[in-house]
Amino acid sequence: MTSRDEGLSSNRALWDEWTGIHETSEFYDLESFKQGGIRLREYELEEIGVVTGKKLLHLQCHFGMDTLSWARLGARVTGADFSQRAVDLARSLAAVLDIDARFVCSDIYELPGALDDTFDLVYTSRGVLGWLPKLEPWGRVIAHFLRPGGVFYVSDIHPVTWVFDDTEETTDLKVRFPYFPRLEPVAFPVKGSYADPSADVKTKFEYAWPHSMAEIVTSLSSAGLRIDWLHEWPWLEWQLPFLVPRGDGTWALPPDQEGEIPLYFSLRATKPSA
Ligand SMILES: C[S@@+](CC[C@H](N)C(=O)[O-])C[C@H]1O[C@@H](n2cnc3c(N)ncnc32)[C@H](O)[C@@H]1O
Structure with a gap:
């Protein structure tokens, strides 16, 4: 049985390795970004709105491309991630691009001890979410960093999508993985990286924890946040064997598939003012 800490420590080593691969990958296309790109998606720009002058904390920021994109849009940004290599690269990118940004290296659960500040967003x-063993403490970390009236925004793969087998070249929807939260992680053998499946990676497994939609929503509301809305989308931004491309960089169930499932979600919550 893999413990929580063993899973987290192996994942941290994996993210350090992946950062080196991602830095030069076509997937992240860092060279275009250096020319002035914004790596954010239309849906989140619409859902979040204007960020000019806002203090923004980006949790699990990887090497900071999205964080720096928010800065290019006028936000005063802080990114946090537990991979030292990712944080080092984020800091050097900010310096090279002359973007005012702060990056903190910390496990998300320990971030309140490493960063003393509050944020609008x-x-x-x-x-x-799949990298996090438990969401109740995650909700408390978010509430801790929001100023009264501040807003939390998350978008991620929908917990329902998670349960289907994506490990074989099959177009069938086959339920294979747990939906409900549990302490023991699911171990997936590492095959390169999502950004470059042929890359040579030494870490053997990636460890993931399932989270139900109930756990996501309840962890935020029990931390004192008010859920403003939850959107569920029938598309996903990455390829799975049972999805087909829609032609706009997203994937969905084939048009002849009977029935529907949610594949992606976004959620906004607010920390009440009083
Ligand atoms: C898939 S990336 C986020 C992706 C980012 N939106 C992007 O497109 O580059 C997930 C990030 O979570 C970080 N991470 C995983 N577990 C973490 C933890 N327990 N505490 C802090 N960061 C963690 C990893 O280091 C990684 O950079």
Whole structure:
């Protein structure tokens, strides 16, 4: 049985390795970003709105491309991640691009001890929740960093999508993985990285924890946040064997598939003022 700490420590080593691969990958296309790109998606720009002058904390920021994109849009940004290599790269990118940004290296659960500040907006997106063993303390960390009246925004793969087998070249929807939260992680053998499946990676497994939609919503509300809305989308930004491309950089169930499932979600919550 893999413990929580063994899983987290192996994942941290994996993210250090992946950062080196991602830095030069076509997937992240860092060279275009250096020319002045914004790596954020239309839906989040619409859902979050204007950030000019806002203090923004980006949780699980990887090497900071999205964090620096928010800065280019006028936010005063802080990014946090537990991979030292990712944080080092984020800091050097900010320096090279002359963008005012702060990056903190810390496990998300320990961040309140490493960063003393409050924010108008706490943001996290695209491939974040599965790396976290428990969401109740995650909700408390978010509430801790929001000023009264501040807003939290998350978008990620929908917990329902998570349960289907994505390990074989099959187009069938086959339920294979747990939906409900549990302490023991699911171990996936590492095959390169999502940004470059052919890359040579030494870490053997990536460890993931399932989280139900009930756990996501309840962890935020029990930390004192008010859920403003929850959007569920029938598309995903990455490829799975049972999805087909829609032609706009997203994937969905084939048009002839009977029935529907949510594949992606976004959620906004507010810390009440009083
Ligand atoms: C998929 S990335 C986020 C992706 C980012 N939106 C992007 O597109 O680059 C997930 C990030 O979570 C970080 N992470 C995983 N577990 C963490 C933890 N317990 N505490 C802090 N960061 C963590 C990893 O280091 C990684 O940079």
